Amino acid sequence: MGTLFFELSLTFYFAAAIASIIELFRGSKATSRLILAFAIAGFITHSGSIILRFIQAGHIPITSLHEASSFFSWCIVLIFFFLEYRYRLDLLGPFTMPVVFILMLSSSVLPREIRPLSPVLQSYWLGIHTFLAFLGNAAFAMAFGIGFMYLIQEHNLKKKHLGGLFQRLPSLQILDEINYKLITLGFPLLTLAIITGAIWAESAWGSYWRWDPKEVWSLITWFIYALVLHARLTAGWRGRRAALLSIIGFVSVLFTFFGVNLLLKGLHAFV
Amino acid sequence: MNILVIGLNHKTADVEVRERLAFNGNRLDEGLEGLSRLPGINGAVIVSTCNRVEIYSAVKDVDNAARAIKDFLVGFHSINREALDRSLYILKGREALRHILRVASSLDSMVLGEPQILGQLKDAFESALQKRVTDYVLNKVMKKAISVAKRVRTETRIAENAVSISFAAVELAKKIFTELSDKTFMLLGAGEMAELAARHLISNGVKTVLIANRTFERGCELAKEFNGRPVRFEDFLKEMVHTDILICSTGAPDYVLRRSEMHSVMKERRQRPMFLIDISVPRNIDPSINELDNVYLYDVDDLQGVVDANMLERKKEAEKAEKIIDEEIEGLERWASSLDSIPTIVALRNMAENIRREEVQRVMNRFPNLGEKERKAIEYMASSIINKLLHPPTVALKEDSEDRETLIAMIRKLYGLNGEDESD
Numbered sequence: 128m129g130t131l132f133f134e135l136s137l138t139f140y141f142a143a144a145i146a147s148i149i150e151l152f153r154g155s156k157a158t159s160r161l162i163l164a165f166a167i168a169g170f171i172t173h174s175g176s177i178i179l180r181f182i183q184a185g186h187i188p189i190t191s192l193h194e195a196s197s198f199f200s201w202c203i204v205l206i207f208f209f210l211e212y213r214y215r216l217d218l219l220g221p222f223t224m225p226v227v228f229i230l231m232l233s234s235s236v237l238p239r240e241i242r243p244l245s246p247v248l249q250s251y252w253l254g255i256h257t258f259l260a261f262l263g264n265a266a267f268a269m270a271f272g273i274g275f276m277y278l279i280q281e282h283n284l285k286k287k288h289l290g291g292l293f294q295r296l297p298s299l300q301i302l303d304e305i306n307y308k309l310i311t312l313g314f315p316l317l318t319l320a321i322i323t324g325a326i327w328a329e330s331a332w333g334s335y336w337r338w339d340p341k342e343v344w345s346l347i348t349w350f351i352y353a354l355v356l357h358a359r360l361t362a363g364w365r366g367r368r369a370a371l372l373s374i375i376g377f378v379s380v381l382f383t384f385f386g387v388n389l390l391l392k393g394l395h396a397f398v
Numbered sequence: 399m400n401i402l403v404i405g406l407n408h409k410t411a412d413v414e415v416r417e418r419l420a421f422n423g424n425r426l427d428e429g430l431e432g433l434s435r436l437p438g439i440n441g442a443v444i445v446s447t448c449n450r451v452e453i454y455s456a457v458k459d460v461d462n463a464a465r466a467i468k469d470f471l472v473g474f475h476s477i478n479r480e481a482l483d484r485s486l487y488i489l490k491g492r493e494a495l496r497h498i499l500r501v502a503s504s505l506d507s508m509v510l511g512e513p514q515i516l517g518q519l520k521d522a523f524e525s526a527l528q529k530r531v532t533d534y535v536l537n538k539v540m541k542k543a544i545s546v547a548k549r550v551r552t553e554t555r556i557a558e559n560a561v562s563i564s565f566a567a568v569e570l571a572k573k574i575f576t577e578l579s580d581k582t583f584m585l586l587g588a589g590e591m592a593e594l595a596a597r598h599l600i601s602n603g604v605k606t607v608l609i610a611n612r613t614f615e616r617g618c619e620l621a622k623e624f625n626g627r628p629v630r631f632e633d634f635l636k637e638m639v640h641t642d643i644l645i646c647s648t649g650a651p652d653y654v655l656r657r658s659e660m661h662s663v664m665k666e667r668r669q670r671p672m673f674l675i676d677i678s679v680p681r682n683i684d685p686s687i688n689e690l691d692n693v694y695l696y697d698v699d700d701l702q703g704v705v706d707a708n709m710l711e712r713k714k715e716a717e718k719a720e721k722i723i724d725e726e727i728e729g730l731e732r733w734a735s736s737l738d739s740i741p742t743i744v745a746l747r748n749m750a751e752n753i754r755r756e757e758v759q760r761v762m763n764r765f766p767n768l769g770e771k772e773r774k775a776i777e778y779m780a781s782s783i784i785n786k787l788l789h790p791p792t793v794a795l796k797e798d799s800e801d802r803e804t805l806i807a808m809i810r811k812l813y814g815l816n817g818e819d820e821s822d
Contacts, residue, residue, distance in 0.1 A: 298575060300574065362669075
């Protein structure tokens with residue numbers, strides 16, 4: 128049942144990604160509505176699959192890479208809906224749904240079996256720590272998409288390419304503003320995730336910080352976003368530089384998420 | 399249905415001729431009255447704008463009416479007949495219909511897709527309606543023209559995207575800033591184009607306006623006009639720190655804004671984005687400033703490039719609009735042919751014949767034992783009732799009267815002879 132829901136949501140997100148590509152090349156009201164409809168259908172079935180797995184496993188389904196990337200994309204879609212509702216930005220869907228689909232696709236090819244939860248993870252911190260971390264990372268993912276849109280639009284304006292996408296992309300100011308807001312949302316979430324992680328580590332392993340690769344890369348990510356915020360407030364690093372930094376930041380997020388698990392070994396071997 | 403268009407426009411006549419022929423103010427009502435008194439003209443609308451003077455009329459005989467209207471124009475405006483002949487066009491039938499629809503949809507305008515013409519056409523129609531000089535057919539055509547124009551506006555993007563330099567500047571400003579109302583705008587120097595752009599920016603919400611002019615008095619004058627604040631020319635750099643949009647149009651032979659100066663301005667304003675428009679020739683703003691972060695510099699050529707691209711886009715959209723007009727003309731002609739008397743008489747008779755057959759059948763079914771003679775008598779009675787009832791309307795429809803088309807339309811409506819799509 129949970130698998131069925133998962134496959135359904137994967138299909139809906141795939142349809143949304145296809146509609147996104149069509150929207151980019153020959154957009155119309157119909158395609159943008161279609162993207163939203165597929166995203167909603169995907170989100171509902173996706174939520175169903177997560178809930179069912181939660182019941183089946185008896186804990187928040189976030190302890191394997193399969194579960195984690197599924198949960199990650201669920202958080203991204205959640206924030207996407209919020210932005211869509213709040214700002215109604217043109218072309219936001221096309222810059223979000225392909226990313227969601229790719230994350231879900233990678234989730235679908237990773238081993239899916241439910242492994243017994245190791246005793247060290249059996250704690251209420253599991254839910255709190257991971258939820259904060261994932262929601263924060265989802266905000267960074269959206270900031271990445273928005274930053275990407277900003278760079279395209281800024282390039283169009285500078286080089287005076289004023290056809291096609293230029294007409295439909297939102298204004299620089301609103302993109303910059305939302306990029307900033309998303310980072311101010313993601314940053315405290317990441318901070319809290321690191322703090323709760325440290326507290327949990329102390330109770331589970333007896334020390335707050337062990338320089339485990341995941342911890343190190345989280346800290347690197349944290350520094351990058353701290354720099355984004357700091358540079359904006361003090362040196363006026365807005366616009367293009369902020370957009371670039373938010374893209375670099377997200378690369379670091381992705382490495383913390385996938386790279387550390389796949390390339391490096393550490394205490395966070397589970398996820 | 400005989401629709402006639404007589405007129406001239408910016409393509410066929412110089413502004414002097416157009417001025418001579420214009421129907422302004424009271425002259426419009428006088429003109430409408432004069433036209434309605436001409437023989438053979440059932441309805442007339444006068445469209446008089448700065449780019450065109452046209453008379454749309456519903457007439458009995460096209461050639462006679464054309465001659466009469468031309469004579470009328472010569473007399474009314476006391477204009478030389480040869481001069482008129484050189485610039486006048488006369489369109490009949492389908493071509494006349496197409497012309498009216500194209501004018502309303504702004505396909506015949508000097509600036510393709512400009513929105514004013516529809517309003518002007520509506521006003522022209524309204525004046526004719528008030529003077530009661532239109533007829534049923536012309537009303538239908540004018541209403542159709544207005545609805546087609548709206549359809550073109552919503553189904554094509556012919557009126558989208560700026561096709562003037564000053565509008566292009568506003569459009570760009572909106573792609574850099576979301577909201578213009580909280581932005582500060584500075585006009586550096588003056589000049590027609592710069593002032594026009596300033597006006598557009600203000601009408602699009604910009605509230606704070608600074609005017610820096612080499613002659614401070616002229617700056618004060620402009621400031622009054624734009625409800626802004628005059629600034630000394632020497633101080634403009636200082637004011638740049640809180641300016642978001644700058645239009646520069648000084649007559650200076652060299653750059654008045656250099657890269658190093660702009661660099662420090664940006665530093666001081668903490669990199670808040672700036673939109674610089676340099677309308678001056680030779681340019682007054684160092685073009686390399688565009689390489690600085692968060693500064694967007696456009697000169698006249700850039701803006702002209704935007705305008706040209708948009709114009710090309712409009713031409714593409716105009717092709718779609720022509721297709722819509724083709725469709726609509728077909729519909730109009732279908733409607734027009736229904737206004738002929740023969741098909742109306744046929745339709746009327748068919749309807750009556752159906753009723754007769756049904757009713758006779760019903761009686762026969764009820765009394766199956768009737769003899770041949772009685773049956774004949776009933777058939778005969780039914781036929782003669784419908785024939786007698788239909789005789790006067792048939793005669794009236796065949797008669798060649800002034801209001802025949804109104805009559806036909808009325809009969810079609812009264813007897814429900816219209817198809818489902820002609821409900822008005």
